[in-house]
Amino acid sequence: xxxxxxxxxxxxxxxxxxxxxxxxxxxxxxxxxxxxxxxxxxxxxxxxxxxxxxxxxxxxxxxxxxxxxxxxxxxxxxxxxxxxxxxxxxxxxxxxxxxxxxxxxxxxxxxxxxxxxxxxxxxxxxxxxxxxxxxxxxxxxxxxxxxxxxxxxxxxxxxxxxxxxxxxxxxxxxxxxxxxxxx
Amino acid sequence: xxxxxxxxxxxxxxxxxxxxxxxxxxxxxxxxxxxxxxxxxxxxxxxxxxxxxxxxxxxxxxxxxxxxxxxxxxxxxxxxxxxxxxxxxxxxxxxxxxxxxxxxxxxxxxxxxxxxxxxxxxxxxxxxxxxxxxxxxxxxxxxxxxxxxxxxxxxxxxxxxxxxxxxxxxxxxxxxxxxxxxxxxxxxxxxxxxxxxxxxxxxxxxxxxxxxxxxxxxxxxxxxxxxxxxxxxxxxxxxxxxxxxxxxxxxxxxxxxxxxxxxxxxxxxxxxxxxxxxxxxxxxxxxxxxxxxx
Numbered sequence: 001x002x003x004x005x006x007x008x009x010x011x012x013x014x015x016x017x018x019x020x021x022x023x024x025x026x027x028x029x030x031x032x033x034x035x036x037x038x039x040x041x042x043x044x045x046x047x048x049x050x051x052x053x054x055x056x057x058x059x060x061x062x063x064x065x066x067x068x069x070x071x072x073x074x075x076x077x078x079x080x081x082x083x084x085x086x087x088x089x090x091x092x093x094x095x096x097x098x099x100x101x102x103x104x105x106x107x108x109x110x111x112x113x114x115x116x117x118x119x120x121x122x123x124x125x126x127x128x129x130x131x132x133x134x135x136x137x138x139x140x141x142x143x144x145x146x147x148x149x150x151x152x153x154x155x156x157x158x159x160x161x162x163x164x165x166x167x168x169x170x171x172x173x174x175x176x177x178x179x180x181x182x183x
Numbered sequence: 184x185x186x187x188x189x190x191x192x193x194x195x196x197x198x199x200x201x202x203x204x205x206x207x208x209x210x211x212x213x214x215x216x217x218x219x220x221x222x223x224x225x226x227x228x229x230x231x232x233x234x235x236x237x238x239x240x241x242x243x244x245x246x247x248x249x250x251x252x253x254x255x256x257x258x259x260x261x262x263x264x265x266x267x268x269x270x271x272x273x274x275x276x277x278x279x280x281x282x283x284x285x286x287x288x289x290x291x292x293x294x295x296x297x298x299x300x301x302x303x304x305x306x307x308x309x310x311x312x313x314x315x316x317x318x319x320x321x322x323x324x325x326x327x328x329x330x331x332x333x334x335x336x337x338x339x340x341x342x343x344x345x346x347x348x349x350x351x352x353x354x355x356x357x358x359x360x361x362x363x364x365x366x367x368x369x370x371x372x373x374x375x376x377x378x379x380x381x382x383x384x385x386x387x388x389x390x391x392x393x394x395x396x397x398x399x400x401x402x403x404x405x406x407x408x409x410x411x412x413x414x415x416x417x418x419x420x421x422x423x424x425x426x427x428x429x430x431x432x433x434x435x436x437x438x439x440x441x442x443x444x445x446x447x448x449x450x451x452x453x454x455x456x457x458x459x460x461x462x463x464x465x466x467x468x469x470x471x472x473x474x475x476x477x
Binding site (some may be wrong): 165 | 187188191194195196198347350354360361364365370371373376379384385386
C-alpha cells in the first residue's frame with residue numbers, strides 16, 4: 001500500500017466485523033418528526049386512520065398493480081390555518097433483507113410532495129416475514145423518542161433497490177384516489 | 184448536533200448524515216442537498232420516459248439535442264472514462280439491460296441498438312449520436328449526485344457530512360471514519376475495509392440481484408461481480424463510481440487506469456471458502472488479507 005493517498009487510511013489488518021442481526025438499522029425520525037419535516041407550515045395533524053372495504057382494497061390493488069397486505073392504513077389529514085392542506089400517510093414495505101417504514105406527503109390535490117424514511121433495517125430475512133418481529137417497531141413509529149447512534153455507519157456496497165418504496169408510493173396514490181380524495 | 188435523513192432517489196436510498204452546531208442551518212442544508220439530488224434524478228433517470236436523458240435517447244440520433252449543465256458534465260465524464268478505458272466503461276450498453284428486463288423499454292428509443300460509446304458526439308452543451316444508441320448513466324450518475332449533494336453541504340459550512348446513495352458514498356470531516364462493505368456472499372454482514380476522512384468510495388457487486396448481475400463487460404456482455412465486490416476509493420464519488428466498473432471489467436489494466444485519478448481499488452472475493460481481500464493502486468495488485476470464510 002505504498003501509494004496510498006493521504007486521504008485514505010487502510011488499516012494494517014482488516015478485521016471482519018462479525019455478523020450481528022440485524023446487521024444494519026437506522027431510525028431516522030419519528031412519525032411526529034416526519035410530519036414536521038414534510039409539512040413545516042401545518043397547524044395540526046388530525047388522525048384519519050383508514051380501514052378499506054374489500055371492494056376498495058380490490059380497486060387499490062388493480063390501480064397500483066401491487067398487493068395491499070392489510071386493509072388498514074395510518075393516515076393523518078394535514079390542516080394549515082384550519083384548512084385541509086394535504087395528507088400524511090405512513091406505510092411500510094419489506095423485501096428479502098430489508099424492512100422500511102416511510103411516510104408519504106400528499107398535497108391537497110393528491111400529488112406527492114415528499115417521501116421520508118422513518119426507519120430502515122436489514123436482517124437475514126426470516127424475521128422480516130414475522131409479524132411479531134415487525135410489530136416491535138410500531139412503538140418507535142408512533143412517537144417514542146429516537147436517539148441517533150453516535151456511530152453513523154458508512155456502508156459502501158450496493159444497493160438495496162428501492163423498488164418496494166416505489167411500489168408503496170404507487171399504492172398510497174391509489175389509496176388517495178379510492179378513499180381520501182375530496183369530492 | 185448531528186442529523187441523518189434518507190429519501191428514495193436514483194433507484195436507491197439516498198442517506199445524508201451531517202453535523203453542525205446550529206440545528207436550523209443544518210436542517211436547511213440537508214433540505215438543499217436532497218433538492219439537488221432530486222433535480223439530478225429528474226434529469227438523468229432512465230426509468231422516467233420524460234427525463235432529459237430519455238429525451239436525448241429519443242432524439243439524438245436525428246439531430247443535436249441541447250443539454251443542461253448537469254447532463255453535459257456527466258456525459259462528458261462518461262465519454263472520458265470510456266475513452267481512457269477503451270470502452271471498459273461504456274454508457275451505451277443499456278440495450279442489454281433492457282433485453283434482460285433490468286431496465287424498462289421506452290417507446291421511440293433504440294431499444295435494440297448495438298452499444299458503441301464512440302457514436303456519442305459531444306459538442307459542449309449539445310449531443311448527437313452518429314448511429315442509434317441507448318444511453319444509461321447508471322454507472323456514473325449516482326456518484327455525480329453524491330458529489331453534488333456533498334458540495335451543497337460543504338458550501339453550507341458544516342463540520343462534517345456524508346452522502347450515501349446505495350453504497351456510493353462521499354464524506355468530508357475533521358476526523359476519519361470507518362468504511363464498511365458487505366460480505367460478497369452474506370450481504371447483510373459488514374466488513375470494515377478502510378477509514379476515510381475526505382473522499383469517496385463506491386462499490387460494485389452482484390448481490391441483492393436476483394438472477395442476472397447488473398454489471399456487464401462492455402466488450403463481451405459477460406456478467407461481472409457475481410461472487411465478488413469491487414470498491415474504489417477516489418477523491419470524488421463520480422470517479423469512484425465509474426472506476427468500479429472499469430476495474431471489474433479489466434482487472435489487469437486497473438493499475439494504469441487508477442493511477443491518474445489517485446484512486447485505489449479493493450476487491451473482496453470468496454474463492455474455495457476463503458475470503459480474500461486484494462488491493463490495487465498504480466503499482467499493481469497486492470494481496471492484503473485472506474481468511475477462511477465463516
